[in-house]
Amino acid sequence: MKSPASIVAQMLACDDFSTWLGIKILKVNLEEVVLTLEVQEIHTNGFKIAHGGICYALADTCLAFVSNSYGYKAVSVETSISHFTKVYAGDQLVATSKLVYKGNSSAVYMVEIENQNKTIVAHFKGTVRISKELW
Amino acid sequence: MKSPASIVAQMLACDDFSTWLGIKILKVNLEEVVLTLEVQEIHTNGFKIAHGGICYALADTCLAFVSNSYGYKAVSVETSISHFTKVYAGDQLVATSKLVYKGNSSAVYMVEIENQNKTIVAHFKGTVRISKELW
Amino acid sequence: MKSPASIVAQMLACDDFSTWLGIKILKVNLEEVVLTLEVQEIHTNGFKIAHGGICYALADTCLAFVSNSYGYKAVSVETSISHFTKVYAGDQLVATSKLVYKGNSSAVYMVEIENQNKTIVAHFKGTVRISKELW
Amino acid sequence: MKSPASIVAQMLACDDFSTWLGIKILKVNLEEVVLTLEVQEIHTNGFKIAHGGICYALADTCLAFVSNSYGYKAVSVETSISHFTKVYAGDQLVATSKLVYKGNSSAVYMVEIENQNKTIVAHFKGTVRISKELW
Numbered sequence: 001m002k003s004p005a006s007i008v009a010q011m012l013a014c015d016d017f018s019t020w021l022g023i024k025i026l027k028v029n030l031e032e033v034v035l036t037l038e039v040q041e042i043h044t045n046g047f048k049i050a051h052g053g054i055c056y057a058l059a060d061t062c063l064a065f066v067s068n069s070y071g072y073k074a075v076s077v078e079t080s081i082s083h084f085t086k087v088y089a090g091d092q093l094v095a096t097s098k099l100v101y102k103g104n105s106s107a108v109y110m111v112e113i114e115n116q117n118k119t120i121v122a123h124f125k126g127t128v129r130i131s132k133e134l135w
Numbered sequence: 136m137k138s139p140a141s142i143v144a145q146m147l148a149c150d151d152f153s154t155w156l157g158i159k160i161l162k163v164n165l166e167e168v169v170l171t172l173e174v175q176e177i178h179t180n181g182f183k184i185a186h187g188g189i190c191y192a193l194a195d196t197c198l199a200f201v202s203n204s205y206g207y208k209a210v211s212v213e214t215s216i217s218h219f220t221k222v223y224a225g226d227q228l229v230a231t232s233k234l235v236y237k238g239n240s241s242a243v244y245m246v247e248i249e250n251q252n253k254t255i256v257a258h259f260k261g262t263v264r265i266s267k268e269l270w
Numbered sequence: 271m272k273s274p275a276s277i278v279a280q281m282l283a284c285d286d287f288s289t290w291l292g293i294k295i296l297k298v299n300l301e302e303v304v305l306t307l308e309v310q311e312i313h314t315n316g317f318k319i320a321h322g323g324i325c326y327a328l329a330d331t332c333l334a335f336v337s338n339s340y341g342y343k344a345v346s347v348e349t350s351i352s353h354f355t356k357v358y359a360g361d362q363l364v365a366t367s368k369l370v371y372k373g374n375s376s377a378v379y380m381v382e383i384e385n386q387n388k389t390i391v392a393h394f395k396g397t398v399r400i401s402k403e404l405w
Numbered sequence: 406m407k408s409p410a411s412i413v414a415q416m417l418a419c420d421d422f423s424t425w426l427g428i429k430i431l432k433v434n435l436e437e438v439v440l441t442l443e444v445q446e447i448h449t450n451g452f453k454i455a456h457g458g459i460c461y462a463l464a465d466t467c468l469a470f471v472s473n474s475y476g477y478k479a480v481s482v483e484t485s486i487s488h489f490t491k492v493y494a495g496d497q498l499v500a501t502s503k504l505v506y507k508g509n510s511s512a513v514y515m516v517e518i519e520n521q522n523k524t525i526v527a528h529f530k531g532t533v534r535i536s537k538e539l540w
Contacts, residue, residue, distance in 0.1 A: 014181035017188065045199070046149035052199075052211055053152065053192025060187040064180070076187055077376065078348045078397050080215035080485060082513055082532060084506045100517075100528050101489045106347065106399075108487055108528060110515075112505075123505050123513060125530060127348050127397075127487060129376075212511065213483045213532050215350060217378055217397060219371045235382075235393050236354045241482065241534075243352055243393060245380075247370075258370050258378060260395060262352060262483050262532075264511075284451035287458065315469070316419030322469075322481055323422065323462025330457040334450070346457055350485035 004028050004069035007135050011065055018061045021054070025065075031099045033066040039091045050087035058095045059111040059124035066097040066109055067128040071135055074107070079126040085119050092116040105130050139163050139204035142270050146200055153196045156189070160200075166234045168201040174226045185222035193230045194246040194259035201232040202242055202263040206270050209242070214261040220254050227251040240265050274298050274339035277405050281335055288331045291324070295335075301369045303336040309361045320357035328365045329381040329394035336367040336379055337398040341405055344377070349396040355389050362386040375400050409433050409474035412540045416470055423466045426459070430470075436504045438471040444496045455492035463500045464516040464529035471502040472512055472533040476540055479512070484531040490524050497521040510535050 002010075005028040012018060012025060021043070027034040037058050045051040059081060067074040087093065093113050100108040111124040137145075140163040147153060147160060156178070162169035172193050180186040194216060202209040222228065228248050235243040246259040272280075275298040282288060282295060291313070297304040307328050315321040329351060337344040357363065363383050370378040381394040407415075410433040417423060417430060426448070432439040442463050450456040464486060472479040492498065498518050505513040516529040 011181045015186070016177050016179050017186035018180065020177055021188075042151050042155055044151050045153065045196075046146045051150070051152035051192060052195040052214070053156075053188050056191040056195070056214075057186060057188025060191070061180075064187075076218055078215065078217045079187070079191075080213065080350070080530070082213045082506070083211055084508065084513075101487070101525055103489065108489075120506055125485070215395070215485070217371070219373065219378075236352070236390055238354065243354070255371055260350070281451045285456070286447050286449050287456035288450065290447055291458075312421050312425050314421050315423065315466075316416045321420070321422035321462060322465040322484070323426075323458050326461040326465070326484075327456060327458025330461070331450075334457075346488055348485065348487045349457070349461075350483065352483045353481055 001071045002135050004030065007069050007071065008033060008065045011068060021057060023058060023061055026094065028069065031066065033062055033069065033097045035062050035095045037093045039087055039089050039093065041089045044089055052083055055083060055087065055113050055122040056081050058093060059113060059122065062095045062097050062111045063109055063126040063128065067107055068135065072130050073133040073135060074128040074130045077127045077129050079124065081122055081124040083122050085121040087115065087121050093121065136206045137270050139165060142204050142206065143168060143200045146203060156192060158193060158196055161229065163204065166201065168197055168204065168232045170197050170230045172228045174222055174224050174228065176224045179224055187218055190218060190222065190248050190257040191216050193228060194248060194257065197230045197232050197246045198244055198261040198263065201244055203270065207265050208268040208270060209263040209265045212262045212264050214259065216257055216259040218257050220256040222250065222256050228256065271341045272405050274300060277339050278303060278335045281338060291327060293328060293331055296364065298339065301336065303332050303339065303367045305332050305365045307363045309357055309359050309363065311359045314359055322353055325353060325357065325383050325392040326351050328363060329383060329392065332365045332367050332381045333379055333396040333398065337377055338405065342400050343403040343405060344398040344400045347397045347399050349394065351392055351394040353392050355391040357385065357391050363391065406476045407540050409435060412474050413438060413470045416473060426462055428463060428466055431499065433474065436471065438467050438474065438502045440467050440500045442498045444492055444494050444498065446494045449494055457488055460488060460492065460518050460527040461486050463498060464518060464527065467500045467502050467516045468514055468531040468533065471514055473540065477535050478538040478540060479533040479535045482532045482534050484529065486527055486529040488527050490526040492520065492526050498526065
């Protein structure tokens with residue numbers, strides 16, 4: 001079976017949107033993935049803050065990576081995100097996953113996103129369905 | 136006070152990320168905004184389906200537009216999305232907002248996203264806080 | 271296969287908590303269940319309004335009934351609820367389910383709860399997993 | 406200003422529904438409330454497991470207690486709960502709050518519920534609005 005790190009590296013290499021966003025892998029442990037993203041002008045909305053889709057996409061990529069890293073393909077079922085702090089172009093975001101629950105066919109993770117000042121900017125929860133299909 | 140249509144047009148014109156995604160306005164009614172987006176290759180992830188962040192960003196833009204269209208600035212507090220159907224490059228998505236509840240200082244909307252076959256691909260719920268600041 | 275109405279009637283008859291709460295069936299259609307509940311003093315919290323658990327329990331029972339009414343056993347995976355309007359002892363609540371999406375192994379419903387003045391008091395969303403086990 | 410412990414004790418004393426459920430206070434720290442509940446037959450549904458409303462009500466009471474314990478009245482805006490493990494009559498549940506984010510006018514907490522075997526049975530997230538009204 002492939003290692004978590006090799007699965008995550010492969011997933012990012014094939015993921016056009018995450019690559020376009022500028023998502024980079026900081027750490028892959030068992031049950032934990034840490035990603036980073038530097039916010040660009042093109043990521044902002046009309047309020048000149050990062051569009052909510054940026055933090056969501058970063059968290060959703062983190063969820064996909066951690067939930068697939070065990071070796072079985074997993075897909076997102078339901079996700080929620082709360083945005084707490086404004087995010088600006090130039091901010092360096094760090095997203096860290098945390099396992100809440102893992103069963104045979106489903107799992108729940110949280111992803112916390114902090115900026116370069118260690119201020120929490122968003123909190124994400126995701127439920128995935130785990131298939132029997134190997135990576 | 137500005138009209139809903141002029142507020143929404145102004146919001147999209149200033150929104151770099153929504154513009155990059157290719158979001159276009161189909162309709163602005165009282166309490167309803169309808170947007171469209173054609174999915175591109177650059178929007179896909181390693182499974183060659185649209186990244187979850189694409190539907191989320193489309194729905195979140197729809198939420199921002201409809202909740203600001205009354206004339207007072209509003210910001211997202213909590214959002215959730217369920218992804219039902221795979222979305223591919225070339226798909227033409229249509230996002231339609233629906234008011235659930237509107238109070239003095241907060242409101243809740245749903246956004247339903249369909250593809251070109253009228254199949255529902257994602258369902259989004261968003262809670263916003265409404266400020267006293269005029270557009 | 272049993273009819274939706276007979277499955278729902280059987281579910282309520284065996285459901286000690288829903289019976290204690292005073293939940294009654296108003297309507298069972300295909301893909302729609304409507305329930306009612308009269309709020310009692312014992313349902314209130316320290317603010318002398320209905321405890322959030324009352325609307326949640328009513329909506330969750332509605333979700334269980336509608337998602338099982340097709341004839342296959344279904345269990346709740348993830349649920350969320352927003353409380354909009356204060357509910358008092360004596361209020362007559364009506365909960366109505368609405369199908370959002372139904373696939374082979376999962377489904378999503380909303381449940382809207384109104385009081386006797388047709389004011390929406392809470393909005394619930396629930397995701398269920400559908401088994402192959404018949405009622 | 407009243408202490409967190411005295412506010413929480415007062416809230417439970419006036420809370421008819423939480424008292425009926427059998428909720429008891431185990432611990433009140435700054436930003437943390439721990440509650441317990443022994444599941445009764447009357448709390449079960451037609452599957453002879455605890456109704457989803459029991460874990461929700463326990464978590465929602467925990468959210469209300471912790472978010473009010475700072476001395477200002479707070480009300481729930483949006484909550485979600487995932488149910489992982491079946492809960493039976495006789496189970497001893499323990500609910501522990503955890504602060505995710507606290508701002509001036511809103512806060513987000515998680516509540517984790519475990520049974521007597523330290524198995525996580527449910528995970529709850531709640532957003533509250535904080536008023537200027539003192540306890």
